[in-house]
Amino acid sequence: MRWKRMLWSTAVAMSFSPLAQADEGMWMPSQLPSIGRPLKAAGYRGDPSALADLTRPPLSAVVKVGGATGAFVSEQGLVLTNHHVAFGVIQYNSNAQRNLIEQGYVATDRSEELPANPDFRLRVTVGFEQVTDRVLTDARGKTGRAYYDAVDAAGKALVAACEREDGMRCSVATLFYGRDFYLVKQLELRDVRLVYAPPRAIGNYGDEVDNFMWPRHSGDFTVLRAYVGPDGKPADYSKDNRPYTPPEHLKIAREGVNEGDFVMLAGYPGITYRHRSAAEFADQVQWRLPASVAAMKQLQEVIEDAGEKDAQAKIRYASQLQSLKNNIKRFSGELEGLKRSDAVAVRQQDEAAMLAWLDKQGTAKALRPQIDAAMAAIAAGNASRERDLLLGLLQSQTQLLRSALRLQRLAHERGKPDAERENGYQQRDEELIASGLRQVQRRYDPAVEKRLLTALLTRYQQLPAAQHVAEFDAAFGRTPTELATTLDRVYAATALGDEAQRLRWMDADAAALATADDSLLQLAAKLQPALLRIDDERKAREGDLLRLRPAYMQALIAYREQQGRAVYPDANATLRVSYGKVTALKARDAVGYAPLTSTAGIVEKNTGVAPFDAPKPLLDAIARGDYAGYLDPKSGSMPVNFLSNLDTTGGNSGSPVLNAKGELVGLNFDSNWEAVSASWMFDPRYKRAIHVDLRYMRWLMDKVYPAPWLLQELGVPAR
Amino acid sequence: MRWKRMLWSTAVAMSFSPLAQADEGMWMPSQLPSIGRPLKAAGYRGDPSALADLTRPPLSAVVKVGGATGAFVSEQGLVLTNHHVAFGVIQYNSNAQRNLIEQGYVATDRSEELPANPDFRLRVTVGFEQVTDRVLTDARGKTGRAYYDAVDAAGKALVAACEREDGMRCSVATLFYGRDFYLVKQLELRDVRLVYAPPRAIGNYGDEVDNFMWPRHSGDFTVLRAYVGPDGKPADYSKDNRPYTPPEHLKIAREGVNEGDFVMLAGYPGITYRHRSAAEFADQVQWRLPASVAAMKQLQEVIEDAGEKDAQAKIRYASQLQSLKNNIKRFSGELEGLKRSDAVAVRQQDEAAMLAWLDKQGTAKALRPQIDAAMAAIAAGNASRERDLLLGLLQSQTQLLRSALRLQRLAHERGKPDAERENGYQQRDEELIASGLRQVQRRYDPAVEKRLLTALLTRYQQLPAAQHVAEFDAAFGRTPTELATTLDRVYAATALGDEAQRLRWMDADAAALATADDSLLQLAAKLQPALLRIDDERKAREGDLLRLRPAYMQALIAYREQQGRAVYPDANATLRVSYGKVTALKARDAVGYAPLTSTAGIVEKNTGVAPFDAPKPLLDAIARGDYAGYLDPKSGSMPVNFLSNLDTTGGNSGSPVLNAKGELVGLNFDSNWEAVSASWMFDPRYKRAIHVDLRYMRWLMDKVYPAPWLLQELGVPAR
Structure with a gap:
């Protein structure tokens, strides 16, 4: 499949049996009310039906950042995403004299926020409209290339019409491989600025050596801010622009999570093949x-x-x-x-x-x-x-x-x-x-x-x-x-x-x-x-x-239904939600990985040579042990990253991880090596997602590279 | 120090405070009664004072095999040691037509036991006599080279006199670096034969890749038999020789051990530097x-x-x-x-x-x-x-x-x-x-x-x-x-x-x-x-x-005594005992290793290419899951190796590992990578020893490469 430009997708109109569900699942928001019972049973304390609406929190706070994900985290347009997702922005603002990749960046007030590269975009999904009939009208009765062309032409026409509205980027997505089609409408923000980035040796600690690895010790986060023109509409960078006011933003939790706690995640997973034959x-x-x-x-x-x-x-x-x-x-x-x-x-x-x-x-x-x-x-x-x-x-x-x-x-x-x-x-x-x-x-x-x-x-x-x-x-x-x-x-x-x-x-x-x-x-x-x-x-x-595969999907959905299981569509870069819990990993015989890492591990891994060259301010702060207010109460240590069984794939980078109350506790940034095959099969024994613990981010912003004004705006003031 | 030929040592004549003791310690047998209280508190059910006597079980069953250790395990002179310790014997009996390294060896009765290489020796310590005064008489009052030469000459004279007895190999060992000297007298058995060896791909599964590593999945054991002449005295190989009757042999336990269980080990640790300045x-x-x-x-x-x-x-x-x-x-x-x-x-x-x-x-x-x-x-x-x-x-x-x-x-x-x-x-x-x-x-x-x-x-x-x-x-x-x-x-x-x-x-x-x-x-x-x-x-x-270092040792012993701690002498290839328990390992932040591995791990590691090329009979037996009578009851899986905090170093290879009742449950064969530094410092967080679980050996002998007559002689008949 090469539907790169047009994002195909399909909604699930049928009702699902509200029975117990495995942790597997990249759910379309519209599916969440129908799996409300297992969602509540897993520990979610909010109202599952509220999750169905893209225009209501928390989903309205989730943004697409390039091929990945981020989330609004303040009333004034602050966006939290991964360091590796915003890397181009940091690189764009770096030169030999001022190397922000190596040094990181802390804007001391709003005037110091740095413009992103002009092609950098944030997209907020504002519409997700069923268009199956419109897409398939001309295709019905056709086969092969003619069917393909009819779908392609209908999709392009819908996109062109949709994009006539200023500042909108549109696409057609098929869900369940041609069964259903949706028109995805996204507000595109073009003036994005760099607010806070840790040095590479924190944001990408371990680099390729640790890539796909757990335990992990990376501060893979960056804070951006979205701006709009004086009229409130998307605009190119200008000094006169003002911060964008998102319809809603996520609130950072005061407390952290630990093993067994409920977590959920929203984002734009790219592609999976789980329902292939x-x-x-x-x-x-x-x-x-x-x-x-x-x-x-x-x-x-x-x-x-x-x-x-x-x-x-x-x-x-x-x-x-x-x-x-x-x-x-x-x-x-x-x-x-x-x-x-x-x-x-x-x-x-x-x-x-x-x-x-x-x-x-x-x-x-x-x-x-x-x-x-x-x-x-x-x-x-x-x-x-x-x-x-x-x-x-x-x-x-x-x-x-x-x-x-x-x-x-x-x-x-x-x-x-x-x-x-x-x-x-x-x-x-x-x-x-x-x-x-x-x-x-x-x-x-x-x-x-x-x-x-x-x-x-x-x-x-x-x-x-x-x-x-x-x-x-x-x-x-x-x-x-x-x-x-x-x-x-x-x-x-x-x-x-x-x-x-x-x-x-x-x-x-x-x-x-x-x-x-x-x-x-x-x-x-x-x-x-x-x-x-x-x-x-x-x-x-x-x-x-x-034309033909929808029959396979329909059979699968019906078969699963009588098994008491709902079916989520394979990922296709549309907004999805998964839920699960903070979970240890038993990767091999006699090898167990705890679900939280701590700053002690940064010191253990540190060799002084890249990619294990933690900056001196970080090592000094660890040596001082000045963790008041940020320690994990259970282990008594300072958390860095945590592990969950959330269902993710490429594109989920930067996805906000929420606790049972819907508060932000983590930032997804990687999977474990054993989960590389999860694009085809979710094996609950091995599939894990790796997140930045936001206590680590807050501690860095408080004690290591201080940005008190930013913590204030994030609603979690310095301690 | 280059005392390679003469083994210097020293006994501890002073009484130790019978207080709690860390797991650290390579104790001289004579010290064990004085640490009886912590030994009992740790779980030992036998009489600590019985452990002091080299001529009584279990110590009389421990033998020196080259630079390593083994133990008598039957009345008719069967000796259990590591595959890597007996490797020369296996190699000596291998050729292009009959490659015992690759195929392993199972004698179907005593007549098929194969002679070891003629220079292969088993030594049983039969005497450990204080000779400090005799060694130091001429040295007293001297310094430097003269002191050295006087000690050297006295030692050589004692050895020469001792070796006049037929079949004896003697040495002088100093304990506590010149404070005390002992004459070590060992019966030397020269006719040793190969009885049972697993194939290389079991005995050395993982080879260099897994060397020093945990989790481990190696069947690193071999069974030998000692023979003596018709007169019962040590003799070179001859068809007319008969099995040696050891004064005592170890009994193989019916049950295995699991996390937290008491274990102890006896053997010949080579050299440590823990009491250096x-x-x-x-x-x-x-x-x-x-x-x-x-x-x-x-x-x-x-x-x-x-x-x-x-x-x-x-x-x-x-x-x-x-x-x-x-x-x-x-x-x-x-x-x-x-x-x-x-x-x-x-x-x-x-x-x-x-x-x-x-x-x-x-x-x-x-x-x-x-x-x-x-x-x-x-x-x-x-x-x-x-x-x-x-x-x-x-x-x-x-x-x-x-x-x-x-x-x-x-x-x-x-x-x-x-x-x-x-x-x-x-x-x-x-x-x-x-x-x-x-x-x-x-x-x-x-x-x-x-x-x-x-x-x-x-x-x-x-x-x-x-x-x-x-x-x-x-x-x-x-x-x-x-x-x-x-x-x-x-x-x-x-x-x-x-x-x-x-x-x-x-x-x-x-x-x-x-x-x-x-x-x-x-x-x-x-x-x-x-x-x-x-x-x-x-x-x-x-x-x-x-001449001078004994003062340092004396001060250290006195200082430890008022701390309520006994001091064991640094290892010097004399017989030592350590005790501890089956223990997990937390090697790094968020990385935990369970103390037992299972046959599932053999399959996980298996690539079909050396060193991870488990033989087909083993893989087939694992696939059949025919484990009746050998499974670990706690985990429900078939144990292969286990981990303890026993204090070991090079030379402890092949050391018998005993349970609280003094029965044989394991065979020491390696340490973990984090313990390489234990020759200088015992860090209880990281120091572990790696053992073959004898349930694995018995299962192999019963179900995979059967030797029912041997299991019968070992007192643990096939199930």
């Missing part, structure tokens, strides 16, 4: 993850080997290498976790039981032919999975070839009305494309790119005939020798290595590009028809899945 | 460990760099490199641990308090001048510590230079009556020297040795003038250029690289060696007077410490 689980575990890791490891080796021989190439590919390593680590962790949870067998048994149950029902069993058709469409997509993986890497892991392909595609899309262009190639995207073309200069080395292409295309050449693409065979040859000759020739003759040349071609039309005298643009022109055709095939398959 | 603690932490690690890391880099360029050099130095890495890891761990425990400050405060207390006492304060003199002798030794470290590495980390130096020293020592020769150069040692000279062939490369010497001697050349040695300066030159020229010349001209040449010189006399026409032997001849002189100085200092 058993066949897709098997594909992920048995083929996709191992195959991706193997291919990426080969690319890693190519880059590392090249870097050993060429210092400049090493620098140019450092970022790509880092990204490959991260992906290899994450994919490996996901694979390890899915195996540990026996996910394939568990999902297979569950699905088989669901289908057996379905076949015994009266009307419901009418869903079966559609389910079988969906399964067949999924299986059909797998026929070319090896090829598609390689073609994907060919475009994501090269610099110059990707530039050439993008230039050709842009010229092609420009031949259509803007509204009909492919996502990523509309007028609004062109600046991003240009910026990508410029970046190539710092990340490209012809010898390395040729070796990466050799690795990928050698694998391609070894694929069975059925997966071969005529245009690729013609362009690159069918033997290693032909491939080597082609690459040498093309890269020797292209001028695209020159930044001005690349940018110049952005202004050329399709005809000029089709007859370009550049060897790499000529190669891209030969490949383009194949890539467009493959894209068409994918969209046709996705159109069918969008 | 505060200045020695500071020297160890602030200089010796960091300096040793830095020097060894440089040698590691030299070998690794050489290995990258030369595959043969890589193989030849693999063992030396491994040993350097192990030492670097252990020293770093010790340093880390001593810092974590704040050992220097703790010891300094303790010593200062002791001295302040002492100065207020009547007669006891007369000890003060001797204590001050001991301190001065220790400080004097530090004046040349940088040089001594380098000279030590020069001899331990070279192959050919060491051979040359050893040949010269052997010729020198041969000029004396055998009884007066230096330890290691007596007639009994000559076969070992020859074997060392032969081994060089597989471990030497001239280019690498020159680079190692360059690294060490460059450091030497940079030392302050006061630490320079005239003979070394003359031999190697005073500048890098002179050094390089010398090494090139010497190594180009020497014939010692040839094994026959090295061995030929072993038969030459001192005169021949003094005038040898070999460049390296000539160099060694020039260095020898300096090394002998430095050795003399060391012995003089050690003689004074042997």
Whole structure:
């Protein structure tokens, strides 16, 4: 699925059985009243029905920050999010003379708040309207590509109409994979300022070493403030702007939480696959993850080997290498976790039981032919999975070839009305494309790119005939020798290595590009028809899945209902709520992790060398032990981070963590390593979320890098 | 201290205050009646006074196995020890056709028991006699070197007399650093056979990765049997020999232990430094460990760099490199641990308090001048510590230079009556020297040795003038250029690289060696007077410490007595007992380790690749879950290893772990990483010992690699 621009989603109109529920669940706000009983049983003291309304607290205080989350925490527009979410803002305000990344930043009053980078945005969801009928009207009766296009066109029209209102950013989201569609309307705040950030060595203590790890000791928070124009409307930065007044803000709790306490969290989880079919689980575990890791490891080796021989190439590919390593680590962790949870067998048994149950029902069993058709469409997509993986890497892991392909595609899309262009190639995207073309200069080395292409295309050449693409065979040859000759020739003759040349071609039309005298643009022109055709095939398959998969979801929802369980839709970057409790972790045999860490652990980990180089003011304050008013009463130690079983995924960074009274006690910032596989399966034994304990934030603001005026505004004055 | 051959020791004649005692303590058996009250309070149900007698159970069942420990576990001489302790026996019986290391070994009856390597020995302590007066008679009134020599001569005479009895191996041990001396008499059993060994992937599951780690999942045990001649006396292997009947054997418990249960352990801990002075603690932490690690890391880099360029050099130095890495890891761990425990400050405060207390006492304060003199002798030794470290590495980390130096020293020592020769150069040692000279062939490369010497001697050349040695300066030159020229010349001209040449010189006399026409032997001849002189100085200092340090120990014992605490002597490879309980470990902030591991952890760790490649029969048995009669009742899982706070150090490998009734429940085999520093300081927060749970051993013998006849003999028949 590639619905990146349009956020698809679906609401659950049916009523759920109000029975006990596992802690698993990224609930749509509208679902919360229907699971009120388990929510209250878990310890929530508020009114579950009040949680359904996006325009009422606490949900009205939750904001989208880039691809992550934050929350309003004062009447005057203060926003609390993660240090790593606001990192770009801190970086934008840093230079060699004043390095806010290293030193942190404490505005001593409002006049010292620093403007964020101009493209930084806060979005507040103000509308979430069912539009299923409007989206599907034209699609009904169609199949494949036509179904896809009808949904796409209806969605784009709704978004365009919605965005006519000033300051609004809109999208269409599908929930339950094509069953329901919602129009998401978000107020977009463009003037955001930096108020308070701890130094990197607090905000990102442990960095990559501790990433995904528990126990954790990171002060991963930053305070921002949203501003609006004098008229109260969203505006670009201006000295004359004034703080935005949010409809509601969260109140910071006076007390902290400890093991077993109820907690809940709201945010924008990005993507999960929990309701995918058993066949897709098997594909992920048995083929996709191992195959991706193997291919990426080969690319890693190519880059590392090249870097050993060429210092400049090493620098140019450092970022790509880092990204490959991260992906290899994450994919490996996901694979390890899915195996540990026996996910394939568990999902297979569950699905088989669901289908057996379905076949015994009266009307419901009418869903079966559609389910079988969906399964067949999924299986059909797998026929070319090896090829598609390689073609994907060919475009994501090269610099110059990707530039050439993008230039050709842009010229092609420009031949259509803007509204009909492919996502990523509309007028609004062109600046991003240009910026990508410029970046190539710092990340490209012809010898390395040729070796990466050799690795990928050698694998391609070894694929069975059925997966071969005529245009690729013609362009690159069918033997290693032909491939080597082609690459040498093309890269020797292209001028695209020159930044001005690349940018110049952005202004050329399709005809000029089709007859370009550049060897790499000529190669891209030969490949383009194949890539467009493959894209068409994918969209046709996705159109069918969008049409057929709702039957699978409907069967699953009905099956769960008779089990007494509600079903939440897979995450898709829309606002969700999860609840659970502060929970220890038994990660392995005889290994237990307590749910709260303390400042003692900062000292234990500290080596004086990054990433374990706690700043002196922090170490001094710990040595003084001046914790009055902030200690955890149960352990008698100063909390830093805590662990819960809340259901989260990427995008939940910066999500506010609330106690049973709805008060703010923590800030979500990571998951544990054992939970990397939770995007596919929530295993209650291992799935944990990692939060900043707000007592730590308050203590830092009170005793270490004091900001008394800020604590006052946050409603928790210095002690 | 280099009392390797003679084991010095001292008994505690004074009575201890029978007050509460920390779990710390490697008690001499004779001390146990005096700490009977805390021992009973800790849970021991036997009679503490019975533990004092080496010739009564349970201590009469404990045996010394090489540098480690084991125990008799049947009337017919079965001995239980660690797989890693008996590894040489298993290796000796393995070949390409029948690899017992990989496959393990199960004798199906007594006729299938396999002879150990001929130099393998079991020793049973049968006498431990106070000989302080006899050792010190000649020494009294002397100082320095004369004191040293008098003690040395008296000890050697006692040993020689004792060993006149057939089958006995004797040694003199000092306890409390020269205060008391004991003659240790051990029956030496020479015919030992292999009865039962698990495969490597059980006995050493996790290998280096898990070494020093908890949680652990290793079946680190092996069963041997001792044989004697038809006359019941120790004998070399013969078919006609019969099983040895030990005076007593340990009984295996029917039940296991769990968290909080009393346990005790007996064995032969090698060496500890807990009663060293505060200045020695500071020297160890602030200089010796960091300096040793830095020097060894440089040698590691030299070998690794050489290995990258030369595959043969890589193989030849693999063992030396491994040993350097192990030492670097252990020293770093010790340093880390001593810092974590704040050992220097703790010891300094303790010593200062002791001295302040002492100065207020009547007669006891007369000890003060001797204590001050001991301190001065220790400080004097530090004046040349940088040089001594380098000279030590020069001899331990070279192959050919060491051979040359050893040949010269052997010729020198041969000029004396055998009884007066230096330890290691007596007639009994000559076969070992020859074997060392032969081994060089597989471990030497001239280019690498020159680079190692360059690294060490460059450091030497940079030392302050006061630490320079005239003979070394003359031999190697005073500048890098002179050094390089010398090494090139010497190594180009020497014939010692040839094994026959090295061995030929072993038969030459001192005169021949003094005038040898070999460049390296000539160099060694020039260095020898300096090394002998430095050795003399060391012995003089050690003689004074042997004379003076008892005053420090006496003051410490008296100071502890008024604190209500008994003092155990530092470990010196004599038989000791410790007691404590099965104990969890909180190793770091929020990280807790349970005290029992289970078979589930074997599966969790298993990757199928060594060292985590559990054998199929084990994995199958775990999958079957056929644990009846062996499960831990509290957790309901099958135990593998357990953790206690028993006080152990190197040499305690294979020590029997007993429950409150004196029954065998475990087999000690390792410590946790946080306890590496326990040789200097016992920190009850971190010091743990790791044991095989005998329920795991019994289950393996019953269900996985069955040996019902053996279980019958062990008194715990198959279920």
